[in-house]
Amino acid sequence: xxxxxxxxxxxxxxxxxxxxxxxxxxxxxxxxxxxxxxxxxxxxxxxxxxxxxxxxxxxxxxxxxxxxxxxxxxxxxxxxxxxxxxxxxxxxxxxxxxxxxxxxxxxxxxxxxxxxxxxxxxxxxxxxxxxxxxxxxxxxxxxxxxxxxxx
Amino acid sequence: xxxxxxxxxxxxxxxxxxxxxxxxxxxxxxxxxxxxxxxxxxxxxxxxxxxxxxxxxxxxxxxxxxxxxxxxxxxxxxxxxxxxxxxxxxxxxxxxxxxxxxxxxxxxxxxxxxxxxxxxxxxxxxxxxxxxxxxxxxxxxxxxxxxxxxxxxxxxxxxxxxxxxxxxxxxxxxxxxxxxxxxxxxxxxxxxxxxxxxxxxxxxxxxxxxxxxxxxxxxxxxxxxxxxxxxxxxxxxxxxxxxxxxxxxxxxxxxxxxxxxxxxxxxxxxxxxxxxxxxxxxxxxxxxxxxxxxxxxxxxxxxxxxxxxxxxxxxxxxxxxxxxxxxxxxxxxxxxxxxxxxxxxxxxxxxxxxxxxxxxxxxxxxxxxxxxxxxxxxxxxxxxx
Ligand SMILES: [Zn+2]
Numbered sequence: 369x370x371x372x373x374x375x376x377x378x379x380x381x382x383x384x385x386x387x388x389x390x391x392x393x394x395x396x397x398x399x400x401x402x403x404x405x406x407x408x409x410x411x412x413x414x415x416x417x418x419x420x421x422x423x424x425x426x427x428x429x430x431x432x433x434x435x436x437x438x439x440x441x442x443x444x445x446x447x448x449x450x451x452x453x454x455x456x457x458x459x460x461x462x463x464x465x466x467x468x469x470x471x472x473x474x475x476x477x478x479x480x481x482x483x484x485x486x487x488x489x490x491x492x493x494x495x496x497x498x499x500x501x502x503x504x505x506x507x508x509x510x511x512x513x514x515x516x517x518x519x
Numbered sequence: 520x521x522x523x524x525x526x527x528x529x530x531x532x533x534x535x536x537x538x539x540x541x542x543x544x545x546x547x548x549x550x551x552x553x554x555x556x557x558x559x560x561x562x563x564x565x566x567x568x569x570x571x572x573x574x575x576x577x578x579x580x581x582x583x584x585x586x587x588x589x590x591x592x593x594x595x596x597x598x599x600x601x602x603x604x605x606x607x608x609x610x611x612x613x614x615x616x617x618x619x620x621x622x623x624x625x626x627x628x629x630x631x632x633x634x635x636x637x638x639x640x641x642x643x644x645x646x647x648x649x650x651x652x653x654x655x656x657x658x659x660x661x662x663x664x665x666x667x668x669x670x671x672x673x674x675x676x677x678x679x680x681x682x683x684x685x686x687x688x689x690x691x692x693x694x695x696x697x698x699x700x701x702x703x704x705x706x707x708x709x710x711x712x713x714x715x716x717x718x719x720x721x722x723x724x725x726x727x728x729x730x731x732x733x734x735x736x737x738x739x740x741x742x743x744x745x746x747x748x749x750x751x752x753x754x755x756x757x758x759x760x761x762x763x764x765x766x767x768x769x770x771x772x773x774x775x776x777x778x779x780x781x782x783x784x785x786x787x788x789x790x791x792x793x794x795x796x797x798x799x800x801x802x803x804x805x806x807x808x809x810x811x812x813x814x815x816x817x818x819x820x821x822x823x824x825x826x827x828x829x830x831x832x833x834x835x836x837x838x839x840x841x842x843x844x845x846x847x848x849x850x851x852x853x854x855x856x857x858x859x860x861x862x863x864x865x866x867x868x869x870x871x872x873x874x875x876x877x878x879x880x881x882x883x884x885x886x887x888x889x890x891x892x893x894x895x896x897x898x899x900x901x902x903x904x
Pocket of ligand 1: 407408409410411412421422423424425426
């Protein structure tokens with residue numbers, strides 16, 4: 369017996385507030401500036417910035433600009449199409465920027481993504497990378513198009 | 520207050536259980552658990568229920584499924600990502616451990632098979648302000664761990680593939696397991712790359728099904744069965760919400776902290792000697808390796824050799840996932856409860872793929888893009904020491 373099935377969609381619009389801290393960060397991106405905040409208690413510079421340090425349960429304080437260069441902590445290249453996610457292949461990684469104590473999630477690019485072993489060689493953990501900025505910046509995280517190997 | 524597992528029930532897990540609705544799956548698992556415990560629905564005093572709504576496209580599935588849990592009982596809903604199943608187990612356990620109830624049941628239902636693609640749902644679990652744009656789901660995060668671990672400790676693709684071979688061989692003996700096929704290291708290595716370096720046969724399926732575990736106080740447990748599985752330790756831990764805040768993707772520090780906390784309170788001195796089998800939450804091959812190291816079963820950088828050398832096979836020194844594990848069956852919100860129930864069956868000596876002479880079993884789940892861990896120790900002895 370063929371069992372009856374119903375097709376159901378959840379497609380519901382929301383508007384998430386970024387809050388004041390993230391908004392200041394996004395404004396900085398328009399001017400090619402990457403801003404973080406410092407936790408006075410543990411001394412960590414959090415990038416992207418947040419209103420409080422979750423390790424210390426303390427409000428963060430001083431704003432600091434970090435470099436748009438750093439090192440790759442880890443990465444992966446996606447080769448399968450997932451609904452609503454970017455078209456493959458795309459490379460994402462965690463990059464720790466110079467002057468920051470946390471990693472930032474970002475796209476990696478500037479190299480051919482067809483052979484994953486080559487991409488892993490180009491971006492192996494510890495590799496220095498630099499941001500490639502979009503010409504037209506609108507104060508979004510995607511104003512940084514991707515990070516490319518520095519050399 | 521000593522508390523024991525006195526019953527476990529699970530449905531066969533499949534890509535789709537089209538034959539049944541959400542509460543019908545709950546009903547099926549609950550009845551297996553009740554029969555296993557030799558109890559009736561009227562004996563259940565309280566229910567902890569776990570599921571993650573968006574995987575099934577049903578808001579408040581506890582409303583639908585409470586109808587299968589016996590009306591008029593206190594019902595509490597738990598939803599903590601991949602740890603949901605084990606957190607639900609601990610919620611039911613704590614109902615009895617508090618002394619407020621003598622018998623409580625944990626029930627989890629999840630129909631990931633009805634979700635056409637789980638990764639976009641997982642993507643909505645990632646920080647919406649800074650991180651979601653990157654197209655990240657659970658598999659990407661596991662791939663981050665694999666990349667970092669392989670670079671730090673020199674693990675090979677073959678080392679990881681052995682974990683999959685071991686889990687798939689185990690699943691062949693478990694009729695409830697979802698993916699049941701005999702595969703070789705070559706099969707794993709030749710399967711397509713999904714998120715590098717992870718390949719399709721290193722990744723879990725999307726499974727439909729339900730599970731239920733019944734807990735009882737000491738007096739009831741002794742009356743109900745002669746081989747209860749005593750809960751001798753449990754803990755949970757939370758790490759940062761932000762992926763970039765993880766200290767090191769090659770080592771699972773939050774799990775190591777939770778493990779030490781568990782072992783100290785339960786009286787475990789040497790994990791490999793004191794624990795006979797572990798049901799670990801490893802939907803991706805790399806994660807079992809990290810878990811073995813974080814929990815002290817393997818030295819750092821040595822976990823990669825365990826499957827290859829047979830140590831984690833059922834006849835090895837430290838068997839893991841004799842059920843076939845999460846790699847072969849993943850009804851996400853119910854998966855932790857299956858780990859817990861399978862660990863209980865090992866202690867009772869009643870598992871389908873029984874490891875010889877199990878007295879102490881560990882159960883683990885992680886959830887929320889590496890954020891949460893839940894751990895429990897079950898034993899045929901009321902106290903380890
Ligand atoms: Zn701090």
